[in-house]
Amino acid sequence: MGRKKAAEKGERDNLGVTVTRKEDFSKWYTEIVRKGGFKDQRTPIKGFDVIQPWGYALWERIQGAYDALLKEHGIQNCYFPMLIPESFIEKEREHFKGFEAETANVTEVGSEPLSEKLVIRPTSETIAYHMFTKWIRSHRDLPFKINQWCNIVRWDTKVTKPFIRDREFLWSEVHTAHASLEDGLRQIDDYAEINDRFHEQLAMAAMVLRRTEKDKFPGAEFSVAYDTLVQDGKVFQGPGGHFLGQNFSKPFGIKFTHDDGRKEYVWQTCLGMTTRQIGGLIMQHGDDKGAILPPAIAPVQAVIVPIIFKGKEKKVIDQAKKLKEKLCSLGVRALLDEREYSAGYKFNDWELKGVPLRLELGPKDLEKNEVTLVKRNDGKKSSLKLSGLAKIRGVLDSIQKEMLEKSRRNLEANTRDARGMKELKKSVEKGGFSRANWCGSGECEDTIKDQTGAGIRGSIYGKSEQTFGDCVCCGKKAESVVYIAKAY
């Protein structure tokens, strides 16, 4: 059915994306977010959007996957207050000044002014570590590992972008305390394991980068973040883990007693993963028709669209219901789309939403005791005997593998060495990661940013790469190999 006819029938206006990724990547992205039912920005305050049912169902899957990984690693959930007194955050000035221009402040209740300004959490270190002083006494209380799922407000004054740059977002924040430096560092390795496995489920090939001094989390000793490459050649920053050393335990006074009675400050780490990940997923995998979600975290893995012809409705619908039951019993997250819309409209809608597998069932399929499969990631069609439905698990597994492979190839194909500023500028223009030697100075870091528009994202975490020349900027002896890219 054509768009006009569909519109006449009162079908909603989400009939596909109006621009290609090449024409306008940013518009393409915003249209998918809106028309795919991920997020609605038609709210009264910019940057405070509604996560719609489809977007939220995806978040529940992401959250479930991450939460399971955290729990496997001995991290327990809890919940801290959302409001923090202004006086309270003075304890960690260095840390907090990274946020203070962006905080939303509560100054009154009803129409009564408050005696002290309260800040909506931009992150929860100050309140969490205040509590740590009450909970941690002995070495037996360590390691202490907690997480909270909550909302965060950071009032960015720049233009907002749904999921990618929101003023209110949802996240997981992990905070840990350890009895030794070594155990604290081991926690950063734990984060790497958690995030490696997480990115496999997202089918996103990631660079695990130790950020530069300028770019680390405020108050941290060092930061490690997951960078992935999206289709416009820019980098998307995913979860970040931070080693805090004793930088917070000293001002807060978080001490523990050793077995021999000796008192010492704890070593700490933190980790964050946010709803921004939804934006990363769409930008990473989507095509000109919409989002493409990896089966491991798609809220619906297989959607059944009945193809209805007059007189055969009942038979098709009955069979479609059986098909759905059977798939569910096989552990597939299946949905039967029985809405009063045309099949063409439904195809568009589920392509926008990114469901990995479409199952078409019409009278012709029934005659052959078959169902038609359409893979979302490459559009390939095939037929499957209704007696061999168990094979669908295998099809979903291949989609997951193909998506991860594609992401890996894309990352590899768009990471290139750059020697000297001329080569670096050219490479940055092409998009992706430029691999370069760096002397380690902040001046060169700034010059690179000024001259190329791209920033140093860091060096590979946990692996010391051999330099392959002198500093890309000043020509002096290089200290490390770094990855340079433009980022969201």
Place this chain on the structure above:
Amino acid sequence: MGRKKAAEKGERDNLGVTVTRKEDFSKWYTEIVRKGGFKDQRTPIKGFDVIQPWGYALWERIQGAYDALLKEHGIQNCYFPMLIPESFIEKEREHFKGFEAETANVTEVGSEPLSEKLVIRPTSETIAYHMFTKWIRSHRDLPFKINQWCNIVRWDTKVTKPFIRDREFLWSEVHTAHASLEDGLRQIDDYAEINDRFHEQLAMAAMVLRRTEKDKFPGAEFSVAYDTLVQDGKVFQGPGGHFLGQNFSKPFGIKFTHDDGRKEYVWQTCLGMTTRQIGGLIMQHGDDKGAILPPAIAPVQAVIVPIIFKGKEKKVIDQAKKLKEKLCSLGVRALLDEREYSAGYKFNDWELKGVPLRLELGPKDLEKNEVTLVKRNDGKKSSLKLSGLAKIRGVLDSIQKEMLEKSRRNLEANTRDARGMKELKKSVEKGGFSRANWCGSGECEDTIKDQTGAGIRGSIYGKSEQTFGDCVCCGKKAESVVYIAKAY
């Protein structure tokens, strides 16, 4: 081990509750909340507490149970912004004036004043229904049913009580829209089914009461709430469902088009369930040793405490690990307590936390190839052959049944008829529900409150009870049978 010795060993100070329920019910409750690791109130702002890992694990179970019921009933999750412009809520003045003295208002970002005051949501009708006008067009979009899990701020100026009366709490809020009055009313029945099944899992016998006009949700046509009886004779209010009719759809302009092109305003309902439920659970089931959690929603259903004697440590621990594995494979949420504390300390700790079943495993048990079971709800001890562990599922089921039965008996035993004010006063003094005839006037409602300190909680929802006399207060003709009680 005695308290002194335990304290010397550096064990934490949660060695049991210091008062009985009879001595001081309120103190008893607060101690369990704190010492059981449910909540910590040592935060900078009163009423903004920390939900600790054990309390949060319980919330995750409650949330999981409720969420599954909502999804089964076709309700989808989403997320609305936390901040709402003040101008925005003017649309439903009647509704909002119920909250305006209690709202926390954001008036500045960083140090810059905002042009318009923003309110932290005390509930989300205004923002949700603003979005409904964008999402609902045709009868095909109806019924429309969504839920959000989020934090809420209501700045109660009265004394706060952990979980029961917090200024920030977590909740589920369901909002639905329907194409007819009848379908809207059916939704209220759906809520009753959801909450009936929910209360079975909580092992709480509930009265499902339609509130009086004075007591209904601001802006609702009528409200139905779940009241349960706690051990001090007061009533605890659980989830509440509200029929909004067209009271919100008219001012907000939420219209839909019928098949024949006719436009009409939708009928609406909403429902709420909060972290308050944790407090209700503790007050309902707890005993002088601590909380008692029903197996259906206990984060840990069976805790294994190894009884260690010198020289036999390894054998006991090895067997305890096997026991844990076996229980997990049987679908029991089991935990092995390997902490470096004494067995006595562990017994106290898990009794405080309310784990339904304790399994003791020592050298003597091992000799007999047995494990000792201790039921938290009645303290009864028994032995079980290690070869017959599957029976533990049955033991957990009986605990669940026994707890629900006890709750039912308590509700029955503490509900009594009252004829005339003298009898009513006496009955209110005894605690529990007083069943009385009421003329339906607001004056009598106020008089009853003034003279007895107890309020009319409402009449049984979905059932018209035969009056058994004249109005308990004025003696005029009674309209309905109502339940009167003091409440939290």
